[in-house]
Amino acid sequence: MGSLQLQDFAAGWVGGAASVVVGHPLDTIKTRLQAGQGYGNTLNCVLTVYRNESVAGFFKGMSFPLASIAVYSSVVFGVFSNTQRLLSQLRHGDPAHAPVLADVALASMVAGFISVGIGTPVDLVKIRLQMQTQPYIEANIKLKPTVPGFPAYRGPIHCFRTVLQKEGIAGIYRGMGAMLLRDVPGYCLYFIPYTFFCGWITSDGCISPSPSSIWLAGGLAGAISWGTATPMDVVKSRLQADGVYLNKYKGTLDCILQSYQNEGLKVFFRGITVNAVRGFPMSSAMFLGYELSLKAMKRDQTETNP
Numbered sequence: 001m002g003s004l005q006l007q008d009f010a011a012g013w014v015g016g017a018a019s020v021v022v023g024h025p026l027d028t029i030k031t032r033l034q035a036g037q038g039y040g041n042t043l044n045c046v047l048t049v050y051r052n053e054s055v056a057g058f059f060k061g062m063s064f065p066l067a068s069i070a071v072y073s074s075v076v077f078g079v080f081s082n083t084q085r086l087l088s089q090l091r092h093g094d095p096a097h098a099p100v101l102a103d104v105a106l107a108s109m110v111a112g113f114i115s116v117g118i119g120t121p122v123d124l125v126k127i128r129l130q131m132q133t134q135p136y137i138e139a140n141i142k143l144k145p146t147v148p149g150f151p152a153y154r155g156p157i158h159c160f161r162t163v164l165q166k167e168g169i170a171g172i173y174r175g176m177g178a179m180l181l182r183d184v185p186g187y188c189l190y191f192i193p194y195t196f197f198c199g200w201i202t203s204d205g206c207i208s209p210s211p212s213s214i215w216l217a218g219g220l221a222g223a224i225s226w227g228t229a230t231p232m233d234v235v236k237s238r239l240q241a242d243g244v245y246l247n248k249y250k251g252t253l254d255c256i257l258q259s260y261q262n263e264g265l266k267v268f269f270r271g272i273t274v275n276a277v278r279g280f281p282m283s284s285a286m287f288l289g290y291e292l293s294l295k296a297m298k299r300d301q302t303e304t305n306p
Contacts, residue, residue: 005078011291016070016073020065026278031131068118099195179236186226193220
């Protein structure tokens with residue numbers, strides 16, 4: 001049980017790293033659409049970023065998520081898998097017993113709740129960096145005040161330190177309420193569809209799903225989860241981007257009300273196409289990285305301890 005627990009965390013780390021590399025360019029577009037201004041639609045946003053910032057613009061702020069989201073995903077998959085096994089042990093007396101739907105849902109909610117503690121600071125730094133539209137130039141900062149068009153942060157460490165100094169712990173965890181409202185139900189709509197599609201696609205008699213089944217089931221689960229999470233993702237992105245240059249929102253409810261009053265109901269579905277499209281390859285990479293590395297670790301363990 002202890003060995004398996006470590007394997008789940010390690011496999012989650014591999015899956016997280018794979019998903020960041022695959023999904024970050026679309027994540028940048030999603031954030032610009034949700035929290036930025038003047039981009040219009042998805043295609044216009046892509047062209048504007050490329051024209052003004054070249055290919056590097058799509059990968060802004062990736063170094064911090066690459067280092068941290070791997071740890072974040074490790075926690076999510078480790079907590080989910082071990083909670084699921086604990087519930088199976090309590091319900092059936094066997095941790096390896098196939099979990100019932102209620103156990104998958106509860107394990108998903110526990111993983112979502114715990115993950116927010118790590119995920120909120122990571123997302124905040126990523127979004128603050130993504131919302132800067134120019135490389136940091138020390139001379140500009142000295143000559144100009146911190147206003148839109150002039151970046152406030154040199155990089156992820158400087159961003160984290162600056163937010164902590166100016167806004168305190170509350171600033172680092174800005175948007176945590178919106179993230180809870182996004183991730184607790186969001187992970188239910190992530191792991192439950194994955195479990196269902198894997199079981200549906202996998203042929204009878206197969207011990208484990210094939211890589212193609214994992215890829216398809218993971219992609220569909222990601223598209224569903226990210227698509228339905230878009231309204232609260234918009235609120236979270238706006239709250240966390242707030243503070244780069246201006247401070248517009250007092251909290252989650254104020255952000256929802258201001259956004260609705262100024263832009264109508266449609267604002268909460270801004271970036272839904274990018275979210276759903278991005279969710280497919282990211283989650284495919286996530287689950288493939290997780291399942292294949294977990295299988296490899298179990299195989300090595302079996303060969304080492306026959």
